[in-house]
Amino acid sequence: MSEVFSAIQGEAALVGERQVFVRLTGCNIRCTYCDQPEALERVAGPCRIERTAGRRDWSVVASPLALDRVVEAVAVLWDQVPHHSISLTGGEPLLQGSRVERLVERFASHGWPVMLETNGTLLPPLRRIGPDLAYVSMDLKLPSVDGELVAPTTQAGFLAASLASGATTWVKVVIGPDTDPDEFDAGIAMVAAAAAGHDAPVEVFLQPLTPFGGAAAAPTPDQVLELHERALRIHRRVRVVPQTHKAIGQL
Ligand code: SF4
Numbered sequence: 001m002s003e004v005f006s007a008i009q010g011e012a013a014l015v016g017e018r019q020v021f022v023r024l025t026g027c028n029i030r031c032t033y034c035d036q037p038e039a040l041e042r043v044a045g046p047c048r049i050e051r052t053a054g055r056r057d058w059s060v061v062a063s064p065l066a067l068d069r070v071v072e073a074v075a076v077l078w079d080q081v082p083h084h085s086i087s088l089t090g091g092e093p094l095l096q097g098s099r100v101e102r103l104v105e106r107f108a109s110h111g112w113p114v115m116l117e118t119n120g121t122l123l124p125p126l127r128r129i130g131p132d133l134a135y136v137s138m139d140l141k142l143p144s145v146d147g148e149l150v151a152p153t154t155q156a157g158f159l160a161a162s163l164a165s166g167a168t169t170w171v172k173v174v175i176g177p178d179t180d181p182d183e184f185d186a187g188i189a190m191v192a193a194a195a196a197g198h199d200a201p202v203e204v205f206l207q208p209l210t211p212f213g214g215a216a217a218a219p220t221p222d223q224v225l226e227l228h229e230r231a232l233r234i235h236r237r238v239r240v241v242p243q244t245h246k247a248i249g250q251l
Pocket of ligand 1: 028
C-alpha cells in the first residue's frame with residue numbers, strides 16, 4: 001500500500017467526483033509518461049494515510065498493512081465527507097491479486113462503490129473481482145505513446161471480461177505528439193467491436209499527455225482535434241478530458 005487519501009477525481013468518466021483513493025504499489029509495465037514512479041515497485045515500505053479528508057495531514061505507517069487497517073483508513077475519510085466512491089489505483093492494483101480480491105470484498109460489504117483504475121492487462125484477477133466492482137476505468141495502451149508492447153488481444157479480452165462482469169466500464173487513451181494513427185485506429189476499433197455486443201454505451205476518453213518523466217511534450221491542439229475526429233469516425237462515444245486534478249492543484 002502506498003497511500004490512502006480523499007481527493008477530487010481528475011480523469012475520465014468520474015471527473016470532478018470526490019473519492020477516497022487507495023493506491024497500491026507495483027506495476028507490471030513501465031509507461032514512459034507514468035506520473036506515479038514511486039508506486040511502481042511492489043516492495044514493503046512506508047504508506048501515508050490522510051487523517052482529515054482532503055487536508056494532507058498524513059500519518060506514515062509501515063506497509064504492507066493489514067486489510068482491517070486499510071478499511072479503517074477509508075472509513076475515517078468516508079465518514080467525514082460524503083464520497084462518491086473509492087478509486088482503487090496504483091501502480092496496477094490487479095498485480096496484488098488475492099489481496100485485492102479480499103480488499104474489494106470488504107469495501108463492497110460496507111456498501112462503498114469501487115472504481116478500479118487498471119492498465120487492462122491482468123485478466124485472471126479481474127475475473128475474480130469483477131462482480132464486486134461498480135466501475136472499471138481501463139487504459140488502452142498504445143506502444144507509440146507509452147513505449148510498452150501490450151498485446152491488443154490481451155486488452156480486447158480484458159475489456160470483454162470487464163463488460164461481462166456488469167461493472168460500468170470505460171476506456172481511457174493517453175494521446176501524445178507521436179501517437180501512431182494506425183495503432184490508434186485499431187485500438188478504437190477494438191473498443192467499438194466490444195461495445196457493439198453490449199447494451200450500455202462504452203465511452204472512450206482521450207487524455208492528452210501531461211509531460212512527465214520520460215514524456216517531454218504534450219500533443220498540439222491540432223493533433224488532439226485530429227485524433228478526436230479519427231476516433232469519432234470509428235466510435236461515437238469519444239470525449240477529450242485532460243488531467244483536471246493537475247490543473248486545480250490536486251493530488
Ligand atoms: S500502467 Fe499506469 S502505473 Fe503502470 S507504468 Fe503505466 S501509467 Fe504507470
